[in-house]
Amino acid sequence: MAPTPTGNSRTRVHVVSDVHGNARDLARAGEGADALICLGDLVLFLDYADHSRGIFPDLFGVENADRIVELRTARRFEEARAFGARLWAGIGSDRRAAIEKAVRKQYAELFAAFPTPTYATYGNVDMPPLWPEYAGPGTTVLDGQRVEIGGWTFGFVGGGLRTPMRTPYEIGDEEYAAKIEAVGEVDVLCTHIPPEVPELVYDTVARRFERGSKALLAAIRRTRPRYSLFGHVHQPLAPRMRIGATECVNVGHFAASGKPWALEW
Numbered sequence: 611m612a613p614t615p616t617g618n619s620r621t622r623v624h625v626v627s628d629v630h631g632n633a634r635d636l637a638r639a640g641e642g643a644d645a646l647i648c649l650g651d652l653v654l655f656l657d658y659a660d661h662s663r664g665i666f667p668d669l670f671g672v673e674n675a676d677r678i679v680e681l682r683t684a685r686r687f688e689e690a691r692a693f694g695a696r697l698w699a700g701i702g703s704d705r706r707a708a709i710e711k712a713v714r715k716q717y718a719e720l721f722a723a724f725p726t727p728t729y730a731t732y733g734n735v736d737m738p739p740l741w742p743e744y745a746g747p748g749t750t751v752l753d754g755q756r757v758e759i760g761g762w763t764f765g766f767v768g769g770g771l772r773t774p775m776r777t778p779y780e781i782g783d784e785e786y787a788a789k790i791e792a793v794g795e796v797d798v799l800c801t802h803i804p805p806e807v808p809e810l811v812y813d814t815v816a817r818r819f820e821r822g823s824k825a826l827l828a829a830i831r832r833t834r835p836r837y838s839l840f841g842h843v844h845q846p847l848a849p850r851m852r853i854g855a856t857e858c859v860n861v862g863h864f865a866a867s868g869k870p871w872a873l874e875w
């Protein structure tokens with residue numbers, strides 16, 4: 611845990627989200643900060659900007675990655691699912707093993723890049739059961755839990771809500787709301803997904819609304835944290851806005867920017 615400041619000393623925290631395989635920049639993300647916060651999506655399954663990168667093209671080739679991106683971007687989710695199912699059928703019963711092997715390879719590199727201390731929660735594409743194997747003593751994993759950093763209380767809620775994309779760590783609205791409730795009143799509310807506000811959930815490049823949380827929005831209005839920090843939407847219509855007393859900030863698509871968002875108090 612970062613030290614509590616005394617006198618005129620200040621605390622600086624760097625925040626990242628949607629790392630998607632960018633271990634190189636992650637290794638430098640904590641420089642100059644008392645702590646690093648990671649809001650999930652460590653895994654790179656498929657890079658929509660570069661279809662040659664990720665688990666999917668490694669298994670099925672770039673042409674098939676091009677096709678599935680085309681279908682998903684056009685919101686032809688049933689066709690995309692059927693196309694993907696045909697590809698996975700070629701792997702057969704080894705599907706889970708193939709995915710896990712690829713994810714483990716990425717996690718080994720990414721968790722090794724975390725500085726000490728790091729506070730992390732899951733994204734919707736992550737595989738939480740694997741995290742305890744890779745999180746070293748300097749990394750604290752939190753989900754529906756709180757921690758104190760520099761005299762402020764930070765609450766963490768990981769994962770995403772269910773969508774047609776069916777990513778690995780999507781949960782039901784009630785389960786998600788229960789985690790928000792468990793966190794309670796905090797100075798900084800850290801989540802992977804944003805509150806359900808159109809400007810915060812619309813992706814201007816993908817041209818679609820991602821899923822935000824109504825429970826998170828209600829909690830922000832009710833408990834009035836200083837900050838609500840999140841990622842998930844890579845190119846949001848509005849990267850930040852105020853909701854009452856709370857500054858809501860999309861900390862950015864770290865895979866593309868390689869730059870953390872800084873919070874200092």
